[in-house]
Amino acid sequence: MADNDDGLVLNFAPQSQMGMAAKQPDSDINGGDGAKRTTKTTTTVKNGGTPSSSSSSQPTGGGSKHQKHVISSLFTRNPEFLESTQEYIKTKDKSDSLGVSSNAVIDGSSFGGLQLDPDLVAHLANKLEIVKPTSIQTQAIPYMIGCTSVAGNSGGSSSGGGDRDVFIQAETGSGKTLTYLLPILHRLMKASMVPSDSDRETWPSRDVGSLAIILTPIRELAQQTYDTIQKLMHIPQPKQEDQEDGEGKIGSSNEGEKNMVVRKHWVVPGLVIGGDKKQSEKARLRKGITILACTPGRLLDHLQSTQSFVVDNLRWLVLDEADRLMELGFEKTLKSILQILDQKAAAAAAAAGKNKSMKMTPRMRECLPKKRQIVLCSATLPDNVKKLADESLNNPVLFKAVVTTETPGLESQIEGGGAGDSSAVTKYSTPSQLEQTCIVTPAKLRLVTLVTLIKNVFTKTPDAKILVFLSNCDAVDYYYHLIGMAQSLENEAPQDDDDDDESDVDENPVTKLVNQLTKKKNPTKGSFDKSKRSSIATTSTKTKTKNDEEEEEDPVCLPSKILESESAKVYRLHGSLPQKRRTEVFRQFSKTNEPSILFTTDVSARGLDLPNVTCIVQFDPPTEVSDYVHRVGRTARLGRVGAAYMLLLPSETEYIRLLKDKGVEPTGVVSMEHVLDPSHNNDSSSLSAKKKKKVLSNRQKKKNAWLGNVDENENEDDEDQVWQNKAAELQTIFERYVIQNKETSTLAKKAFMSSIRAYATHISSERHIFHIKKVHLGHLAKAFALREAPSQLVATNKKYVQKQKAMNKKTTDSKGGGGGGNGKNVTKKQGGKKRVMRASDISEFAVGNVADWSNAPRSKKHKKN
Numbered sequence: 115m116a117d118n119d120d121g122l123v124l125n126f127a128p129q130s131q132m133g134m135a136a137k138q139p140d141s142d143i144n145g146g147d148g149a150k151r152t153t154k155t156t157t158t159v160k161n162g163g164t165p166s167s168s169s170s171s172q173p174t175g176g177g178s179k180h181q182k183h184v185i186s187s188l189f190t191r192n193p194e195f196l197e198s199t200q201e202y203i204k205t206k207d208k209s210d211s212l213g214v215s216s217n218a219v220i221d222g223s224s225f226g227g228l229q230l231d232p233d234l235v236a237h238l239a240n241k242l243e244i245v246k247p248t249s250i251q252t253q254a255i256p257y258m259i260g261c262t263s264v265a266g267n268s269g270g271s272s273s274g275g276g277d278r279d280v281f282i283q284a285e286t287g288s289g290k291t292l293t294y295l296l297p298i299l300h301r302l303m304k305a306s307m308v309p310s311d312s313d314r315e316t317w318p319s320r321d322v323g324s325l326a327i328i329l330t331p332i333r334e335l336a337q338q339t340y341d342t343i344q345k346l347m348h349i350p351q352p353k354q355e356d357q358e359d360g361e362g363k364i365g366s367s368n369e370g371e372k373n374m375v376v377r378k379h380w381v382v383p384g385l386v387i388g389g390d391k392k393q394s395e396k397a398r399l400r401k402g403i404t405i406l407a408c409t410p411g412r413l414l415d416h417l418q419s420t421q422s423f424v425v426d427n428l429r430w431l432v433l434d435e436a437d438r439l440m441e442l443g444f445e446k447t448l449k450s451i452l453q454i455l456d457q458k459a460a461a462a463a464a465a466a467g468k469n470k471s472m473k474m475t476p477r478m479r480e481c482l483p484k485k486r487q488i489v490l491c492s493a494t495l496p497d498n499v500k501k502l503a504d505e506s507l508n509n510p511v512l513f514k515a516v517v518t519t520e521t522p523g524l525e526s527q528i529e530g531g532g533a534g535d536s537s538a539v540t541k542y543s544t545p546s547q548l549e550q551t552c553i554v555t556p557a558k559l560r561l562v563t564l565v566t567l568i569k570n571v572f573t574k575t576p577d578a579k580i581l582v583f584l585s586n587c588d589a590v591d592y593y594y595h596l597i598g599m600a601q602s603l604e605n606e607a608p609q610d611d612d613d614d615d616e617s618d619v620d621e622n623p624v625t626k627l628v629n630q631l632t633k634k635k636n637p638t639k640g641s642f643d644k645s646k647r648s649s650i651a652t653t654s655t656k657t658k659t660k661n662d663e664e665e666e667e668d669p670v671c672l673p674s675k676i677l678e679s680e681s682a683k684v685y686r687l688h689g690s691l692p693q694k695r696r697t698e699v700f701r702q703f704s705k706t707n708e709p710s711i712l713f714t715t716d717v718s719a720r721g722l723d724l725p726n727v728t729c730i731v732q733f734d735p736p737t738e739v740s741d742y743v744h745r746v747g748r749t750a751r752l753g754r755v756g757a758a759y760m761l762l763l764p765s766e767t768e769y770i771r772l773l774k775d776k777g778v779e780p781t782g783v784v785s786m787e788h789v790l791d792p793s794h795n796n797d798s799s800s801l802s803a804k805k806k807k808k809v810l811s812n813r814q815k816k817k818n819a820w821l822g823n824v825d826e827n828e829n830e831d832d833e834d835q836v837w838q839n840k841a842a843e844l845q846t847i848f849e850r851y852v853i854q855n856k857e858t859s860t861l862a863k864k865a866f867m868s869s870i871r872a873y874a875t876h877i878s879s880e881r882h883i884f885h886i887k888k889v890h891l892g893h894l895a896k897a898f899a900l901r902e903a904p905s906q907l908v909a910t911n912k913k914y915v916q917k918q919k920a921m922n923k924k925t926t927d928s929k930g931g932g933g934g935g936n937g938k939n940v941t942k943k944q945g946g947k948k949r950v951m952r953a954s955d956i957s958e959f960a961v962g963n964v965a966d967w968s969n970a971p972r973s974k975k976h977k978k979n
């Protein structure tokens with residue numbers, strides 16, 4: 115254990131008085147030149163342990179002026195971040211942009227004006243309170259329902275457009291789902307019209323099979339789309355006598371629709387996602403699902419194995435979050451899906467040519483697209499999607515609500531079927547009313563900054579709903595437990611207090627805390643033990659018995675005791691949870707109006723429309739800028755306000771420039787003091803001034819310390835002392851909780867290692883910013899409330915690597931060197947040797963070579979070796 119990072123460092127004397135226990139500066143791997151070196155350390159107290167005596171001649175209780183300077187090691191040896199010297203903090207002027215909402219509905223417009231079916235318009239207004247369209251809806255809906263053609267269109271239908279493939283590109287929360295769903299429903303409604311005196315046999319039926327497939331990369335998104343379709347489908351069927359009053363369809367001004375009635379019972383929505391019972395899905399597909407929401411893997415499975423799944427007449431294939439669906443992992447599945455759909459369509463067309471019925475009524479042929487239309491939909495348009503447009507789409511037309519590229523005329527390039535200039539810089543756009551702040555915080559302070567930030571949000575908005583994005587499932591599990599279970603000392607049950615008197619003498623909160631910690635005789639006792647866990651669970655489906663206590667099902671959420679918001683609930687959502695639990699969490703977090711935090715991976719980054727999310731926190735930066743756009747897009751939806759925070763290490767601040775290059779401009783960049791120090795909470799400018807002054811006087815203070823002089827900036831230091839003590843106290847609570855709870859300690863180590871692995875997965879163009887060698891692993895351990903030096907973790911990791919190697923060998927042997935399962939094996943060259951990583955080694959969205967990070971220098975000694 116490297117003790118330099120392991121505990122509270124209490125500073126009672128100038129360095130001139132320091133003895134052997136004085137800290138040596140860490141190796142320069144952390145933060146380079148900017149690393150701040152402490153000069154006042156004399157006594158090290160390991161959290162939860164006994165103060166280790168140093169050679170300091172100073173007593174540990176009150177007395178000299180310097181004795182009240184208690185600086186936690188949290189605040190020493192951190193790399194500097196001086197806001198005023200960073201040119202990229204000149205962010206856009208808030209007052210210029212934040213007032214205008216770029217993804218809101220358009221005043222003075224209406225869905226009726228878009229030529230949508232009047233019943234549908236009435237239903238939207240009366241039941242769903244959707245009256246005015248957004249910009250992207252105004253642009254794309256008229257074309258997709260076949261009312262308008264596109265200038266220069268050579269491939270549109272005779273009905274004036276609507277049949278070409280479509281790309282819908284607009285900001286997050288701008289209503290893209292309704293943009294493609296409303297035209298589909300409108301055309302299905304039209305296809306449902308039959309002459310009022312017609313025979314039942316001539317009515318459209320479910321036998322026609324699936325006419326629209328909506329493909330999404332994530333199950334929750336498929337579920338959400340399915341729910342939306344269901345809501346839209348609840349259009350009341352007009353009474354027959356009303357429809358047959360001689361005027362035909364109510365509200366229709368179309369001559370051809372006179373004496374027609376709507377028979378829409380055959381339009382049935384369905385959902386097919388992995389993790390559900392396949393047999394029941396098969397049964398539903400056999401009966402006929404007209405609009406199917408699904409995920410790629412399960413769709414391909416049914417296309418290959420469910421004979422009764424009819425897709426011969428498919429008219430719409432919507433790829434929601436198209437860029438994600440085209441990424442590695444989905445690309446192959448998607449290609450296979452397209453191949454099968456093409457084969458089936460060709461076979462059906464040939465059969466129809468031989469006079470075999472395709473179960474399409476004449477009205478269907480008239481109202482639906484003449485052939486399958488592919489609709490690609492996303493807030494981001496990277497190059498791989500342009501490539502897809504070039505290769506697979508039918509003369510596509512692009513509808514976009516924002517400028518996405520610097521290259522003028524991209525729209526026409528896509529319309530013409532070209533992939534565009536691959537050298538063009540892809541530009542993204544985030545809602546203009548979204549407040550985006552980057553918080554630069556040293557690795558050691560990441561945890562306390564996160565928790566204090568959450569507390570600050572709850573203070574400002576007591577019923578806030580917060581999403582915290584992490585890079586991997588293990589980190590989600592860990593922080594969910596930590597924030598959900600740890601509690602402050604005041605909330606703790608009284609302990610044995612044999613020697614209480616001593617602790618009351620010292621008024622310093624940190625010392626008091628340390629004294630309390632050293633009193634613990636049995637570390638497994640206390641308020642954090644396992645048995646307590648069940649008692650604070652809010653929702654548990656199982657009745658607890660003695661025997662099954664160990665296996666007790668996890669609750670859906672935990673009531674946090676650490677967040678100073680009495681009723682704050684902590685949730686978690688990631689791809690390794692059972693599907694039932696995922697659905698439960700998604701639904702509960704969606705509908706809750708209580709203050710809540712959802713710890714999640716990128717599984718929640720795209721498409722999810724979680725109502726009233728106040729704020730997004732990116733604790734781990736995303737691995738691509740497009741992911742940043744989607745993550746922050748979970749708030750500030752449809753013209754509402756929202757805030758997004760991203761924590762960056764001082765060594766990562768260049769990422770802000772990279773964001774700017776891609777069109778994403780944070781509205782503020784601040785250091786962690788802005789969060790931790792309450793006096794700065796609402797005034798970032800004063801922070802800069804204060805910070806600047808502080809850094810400038812740093813040398814002088816060091817000098818004073820060496821000379822044993824009284825510091826002139828003492829008052830300012832006292833102010834800092836308060837919030838620094840508070841932060842240290844918070845850190846200690848977490849560290850103690852981890853130490854006392856074996857289960858959490860294991861989770862913490864797992865989370866640490868998975869996070870390091872995930873760090874290695876940043877795309878190559880970002881790797882110079884997010885390079886593991888720039889991260890001080892000892893400092894980073896603090897962010898996981900771990901006091902163990904990484905060397906201990908490395909030992910664990912070595913075992914892990916060996917185990918994985920053995921497993922890989924087994925897999926390679928048994929499969930004759932081939933890849934396994936759905937995932938791809940990644941071959942990495944290491945030290946001249948090839949090492950195969952199985953896809954199963956990799957946490958969700960957290961691919962990386964386990965061995966990479968252990969090669970990073972961890973200490974001077976290690977570096978030398």
Ligand SMILES: Nc1ncnc2c1ncn2[C@@H]1O[C@H](COP(=O)(O)OP(=O)(O)OP(=O)(O)O)[C@@H](O)[C@H]1O
Nearest residue numbers: 244246247248286287288289290291493721723752
């Ligand atoms: N015209 C409208 N009027 C009122 N509400 C609308 C309108 N259009 C969409 N909505 C609602 O706005 C919310 C956001 O819509 P949606 O999820 O389709 O956004 P999106 O553009 O697909 O976002 P993302 O890119 O994050 O997937 C939904 O709750 C939807 O029902």
